[in-house]
Amino acid sequence: MDKFTLHEEPISGNCYKVRLTAALLGVPLNRRIYSILHGETRTAEFLQTVSSFGRVPVLQIGDSTFLPESNAACFYLADTAAAAASLSPKRPPLIPWDPLQRAEMLRWMFFEQNQHEVNIATLRFWVLAIGRQNLDESRLAQIEGKISAGEQALDCMEDHLAKNEYGWFVGDSITLADICLFAYTHIAGDAGFNLSRWPSILKWCEQVKQVQGYIPMN
C-alpha cells in the first residue's frame, strides 16, 4: 500500500474528514501540520511542492502525488483500502457498492461542499479564527445570509435523517456522506448554530461517535 501523508491544519473540519476516514478504515496516515493564519500554506515551498492552490488538506500519496479537495481524498482512501486489504467481494468500506447508493452518497458530499461548508465552515472560520471584530464590511454583510443558508442546510439534513430508519444518510451503515457532513456539523456550535433545534442530527452525531475506530477532532 502507498504511504499516505496528510498536509493539514488541525482547526480545519475539511482536514479532520480525511483523518476520520483513515481512522475508520484503519489506514495509517502521517500528519504534516501547517498554520493557515500564519500563512504557512502560502509559502513558495508549499505552492511549488504540495499545491499551487495554497489550501489544505492535500493528501500526499507516496512521494510525489498530491491530491487536493477533502472529499476526493476521503474517496481515494476508501476506494483503495478495499483493494489493498484484498477484500472479497470488493466492496469498499464506507462506499456503497450499489450504483444508486453510491450516487446518493456523492449527492450528499456535493451538497456538503456547495450548501453546507461554504456557509457553516466559513462562518466558523470568521468567528473563531479571524474574530467578528476583525471582519471587513463585505464579510459582515454576508453573515445574515450565511446563517440563513446554514440553517436551511441543517433543515435538509434533519428532514432526511428523520426519514431514514437506520439514522444514516445512505442505506443501513456509515458511508463517506456521513463522515464528510459530520466534520463541520458536530462543531456547528462554534459558528453559532444551536444543534438542539435539530434532534435527528444530534442523534446521528452520537451514532457517528460510536463507530469502531472513531477519533475526535482534537
Add this chain to the structure above:
Amino acid sequence: MDKFTLHEEPISGNCYKVRLTAALLGVPLNRRIYSILHGETRTAEFLQTVSSFGRVPVLQIGDSTFLPESNAACFYLADTAAAAASLSPKRPPLIPWDPLQRAEMLRWMFFEQNQHEVNIATLRFWVLAIGRQNLDESRLAQIEGKISAGEQALDCMEDHLAKNEYGWFVGDSITLADICLFAYTHIAGDAGFNLSRWPSILKWCEQVKQVQGYIPMN
C-alpha cells in the same frame, strides 16, 4: 435500462451538465421544464413529489427515485451506462477506471461545486436573471469578492490545463470533470468574466465542443 427524466430549468448550467452527460453517453433523457424565477420549483407538488429542497436539477430514475445534485446525477448516468451497455471491460465512459484518476476527477467536481459554481454561476444568475439593479445590499456587497474568487478558480483551471499535454482535466480523454466544469465556464462571459485572459481554458472549451455527441446549452 431505467427511464430517465430530468427535472430542470434551461438557463441553469447545473441542469445542462446532466443533459450534456446523457448526450455524450447516448442515453435518452426526458425533460420536464420549470421556471425558477416563477417559483415553479417551490410549489407544494414539486416539494412533495420531486424534491423537498425546491431545487433543480433532479434526475428521476424510473417512476419513483429522485436524485438531486447535478454532479451526482452525472456520475450515476455514467456509472450505470457502462453496465447497461454490457461493456467489457467495465470501464464506465467518462469515469476513469484507475482509482487515482477517478479521485482526481472527483477532486475537480468538488472544486467546481465549492469554488467555481458558488462564485461564477451565482454572479451569472444575479446579473442575468435577477438584474444588477434589483440586487439587495447583501448581494451587492458580495459582488467584488465573487469576481475575485471566480478569477482565482479560473486561474487554477488555466494553470492545470496548461500543464496537461492532452488538454483535459484528468488523463488523455474527456471525463465528468470536464463536463461539470465546462457548464458554467463556457458561459462565464454572462457573469462578466472575459475568457480571453485564460487561453488554455478557451482552447479546452473548443475541444469539448468537438467531442462526439456534444450538444450546446441552448
